[in-house]
Each structure stands twice: as C-alpha cells, then as structure tokens.
Amino acid sequence: MIILGIESSCDETAASIVNDKKEILAQTILSQQEHIEFGGVVPEIAARSHLEYIDGIISDTLKKANLTFDDLDAVAAAAGPGLIGGVVVGVMTAKAICLAKNIPFIAVNHLEGHALMPRLIDNIKYPYLLLLASGGHCQILEVSGPDNYKRLGTTIDDAAGEAFDKTAKMLNLGYPGGPKIEKLALNGDENRFTLPRPLKGKDGCNLSFSGLKTATRHIIESYAPDGKINNAQIPEQDLYDICASFQLAISDCFTNKLSLAIKEFKSNHPQGEHLVISGGVAANKYIREKLETLANKNGLKFAAPPIKLCTDNGTMIAWAGIERLQKGLTSPLDFKPKPRWPLDDTTPQARGAGVKA
Ligand code: KG4
Ligand code: ZN
Numbered sequence: 001m002i003i004l005g006i007e008s009s010c011d012e013t014a015a016s017i018v019n020d021k022k023e024i025l026a027q028t029i030l031s032q033q034e035h036i037e038f039g040g041v042v043p044e045i046a047a048r049s050h051l052e053y054i055d056g057i058i059s060d061t062l063k064k065a066n067l068t069f070d071d072l073d074a075v076a077a078a079a080g081p082g083l084i085g086g087v088v089v090g091v092m093t094a095k096a097i098c099l100a101k102n103i104p105f106i107a108v109n110h111l112e113g114h115a116l117m118p119r120l121i122d123n124i125k126y127p128y129l130l131l132l133a134s135g136g137h138c139q140i141l142e143v144s145g146p147d148n149y150k151r152l153g154t155t156i157d158d159a160a161g162e163a164f165d166k167t168a169k170m171l172n173l174g175y176p177g178g179p180k181i182e183k184l185a186l187n188g189d190e191n192r193f194t195l196p197r198p199l200k201g202k203d204g205c206n207l208s209f210s211g212l213k214t215a216t217r218h219i220i221e222s223y224a225p226d227g228k229i230n231n232a233q234i235p236e237q238d239l240y241d242i243c244a245s246f247q248l249a250i251s252d253c254f255t256n257k258l259s260l261a262i263k264e265f266k267s268n269h270p271q272g273e274h275l276v277i278s279g280g281v282a283a284n285k286y287i288r289e290k291l292e293t294l295a296n297k298n299g300l301k302f303a304a305p306p307i308k309l310c311t312d313n314g315t316m317i318a319w320a321g322i323e324r325l326q327k328g329l330t331s332p333l334d335f336k337p338k339p340r341w342p343l344d345d346t347t348p349q350a351r352g353a354g355v356k357a
Contacts, residue, residue: 005318009082016314047085076321080338134279153205188244
C-alpha cells in the first residue's frame with residue numbers, strides 16, 4: 001500500500017509518499033518564508049503560496065521516490081483544522097488526483113496526523129496517552145486508534161506553541177518562537193524569574209498559558225525606561241534567563257497536568273504502555289527530557305517523533321492515511337474541508353472522513 005500525503009493547512013507546503021511497511025519513500029517540505037517580515041502567518045499569503053508551489057512539490061516528491069501517480073493506492077490530504085485557503089488547495093489537489101486515477105481520497109484531520117505520527121517510527125501500541133502541543137492546539141488525549149480519541153484536557157486559552165511564539169515576539173526574537181527560545185534558554189538560569197503555573201493544583205487536566213505570557217510581558221516591560229515593551233533594553237544574560245524561566249514554566253505546566261492524566265489513563269487502560277508527545281512543541285529537547293523522566297517515574301515508556309517530523313509535514317498525513325485506509329476509512333469526493341475540526345468529535349458529520357470504502 002503506497003499513499004501520497006499532502007499538508008497545506010498552515011505555512012508548510014509539504015508532500016510525502018509512505019508505504020504500509022513504514023517506509024518513507026520520499027518527502028518534500030517547503031516552509032514559506034514570506035511571513036517572516038510580519039512576525040506570524042498571513043492566511044491569504046499562505047494560500048497563494050500553497051497554490052503556486054503544490055504541483056511542483058508533488059511532482060518532485062514522486063520523482064524522488066521514482067514513482068508515478070499510477071503507483072499510488074490513495075491520496076490523503078490534511079482537510080482541517082487550519083487556514084481554510086491553504087486547506088482547500090491541498091484537498092482540491094488530492095481530490096483531482098483521486099478522480100483522475102480512480103483511487104480513494106482520504107481526508108485527514110491535521111491533528112490526527114500529529115497524533116499518529118509517532119507510530120510510524122516507534123512500535124507504539126494503542127491505547128497511548130498523548131500530549132499534542134502545536135502552534136494552534138494543546139490537548140491531552142487517550143489515543144485508541146484512528147478515529148478513536150478521548151480528550152482528557154485542553155488549553156482554555158493559548159496553545160503552548162502560541163505562547164512560545166507570542167513570548168518570542170515580545171522579546172523580538174522572530175517567528176517561529178519555540179526554537180529561538182529553546183536555543184537561548186540553553187545559556188540561561190531557569191530559576192532566575194518566578195513565573196506562574198496556571199491551573200496548578202486545580203482538578204482536571206485542562207491547561208492554560210495566557211497568565212504565563214502576561215507575567216513574562218511584565219518582566220520584559222520592567223526593562224523599558226517608560227514601561228513600554230518595545231523600548232525594553234534587556235542585557236544578554238537576562239534575556240537567556242527569561243527564556244529559560246519561561247521554558248521551565250511551560251514544562252512544569254505540562255508535567256503537572258500530565259501527572260493527573262497518567263492516573264486517569266492508567267485507571268481507564270491498565271494495559272497502556274506509552275506517554276507520547278507530538279506536534280511542533282515536541283521538537284523541544286528540554287521538554288522531551290522532562291516528559292521522558294515523568295513517563296519513566298510512572299512506569300510508562302516515552303516516545304516522540306524525530307525532531308524534524310514534529311513540525312508540520314506530509315509524512316504524518318500520509319501515515320494517518322495508511323492507518324485509515326487499513327481500516328477502510330476513506331472519504332467522499334464531496335468532503336468539505338473543515339477550518340475547525342475537533343479530534344474527539346464523534347458525530348457522524350464531524351467524522352465525514354469516516355465513510356467506509
Ligand atoms: O505542529 P506545528 O508545526 O504547526 C501547527 O500545527 O501549529 O507547530 C508549530 C509550533 C510553533 O508555535 C512553534 O513555535 C512550535 O511549534 N515549536 C517549538 C519548537 N519548534 C517548533 N516550540 C518549542 N520548542 C521548539 N523547539
Ligand atoms: Zn501542526
């Protein structure tokens with residue numbers, strides 16, 4: 001079984017070809033640079049750029065794999081959630097190939113792509129406990145199979161990646177903020193600044209990051225003679241210390257709530273073996289180490305995708321496509337892309353992707 005996966009829901013135009021032996025036959029990722037000057041992704045610019053490059057990226061990927069459209073068993077595309085202009089480009093392209101070649105189309109929830117990605121690399125059995133932390137989402141989920149999720153917690157305000165990005169913007173570090181903060185934090189003292197751990201000690205597994213971002217803003221403002229954030233003059237070592245303290249606070253928020261989630265997961269699924277992190281924030285080595293320690297302390301194994309496959313890519317969409325096709329879960333050609341698409345919404349409409357082949 002060979003599947004082409006297409007990702008275009010944010011600022012990466014990506015394609016990948018994966019088979020059911022867990023081999024990545026070829027992959028191509030174009031990270032759009034057009035957004036840098038704006039300090040964040042501009043939806044219309046993203047959509048135009050996907051439109052311009054997607055055909056070339058798909059044909060390059062086929063060439064690299066030494067395959068043609070005739071070798072494909074299905075095409076999977078990220079069909080939401082995300083920036084709708086980009087999602088439409090990927091979905092329409094996938095549908096056109098499927099129609100022309102008479103092969104199944106698979107609408108993949110972008111979050112499912114992140115959620116299942118670690119299974120392509122590691123031998124991870126269902127069910128597992130997942131922290132899905134990206135630029136747009138932050139959720140704790142029990143994953144029991146494609147199309148089978150139970151949400152234990154979610155952020156009630158910002159996503160973790162968004163908190164990294166907004167904090168980096170306040171510090172003038174550029175976008176995306178996560179990798180920049182991680183790098184500077186390496187030279188910092190993480191105990192230098194006291195920052196809040198929102199929702200710590202409260203029942204439930206929900207997360208919150210906006211108070212942390214505001215507290216960091218106040219620290220940055222204290223470096224401006226007029227209290228205005230844009231005029232902050234932060235000495236180099238203090239900048240490192242702010243980054244390290246911020247990163248520790250995020251990581252504590254994760255471990256606090258995951259400790260509760262592990263208890264719930266173990267009681268629901270005593271046979272469960274893994275704690276997994278995925279999504280862009282999973283690329284953070286410091287956070288991976290903290291979560292690995294937590295998993296081991298609680299008798300669980302830890303897994304995360306390879307660093308390069310944590311952020312958006314076509315491979316995760318192709319792999320989710322393989323898992324769905326193996327269960328006969330394909331999508332009609334009139335499937336409507338979904339700008340919002342909760343992973344654990346089990347209504348038939350929300351599961352429009354779940355039509356039996
Ligand atoms: O999964 P992703 O590529 O896109 C979404 O689906 O949102 O995640 C992007 C997010 C950005 O917010 C970025 O700052 C964050 O992942 N990120 C990181 C790191 N690398 C990317 N956050 C913390 N540490 C990193 N090393
Ligand atoms: Zn993503």
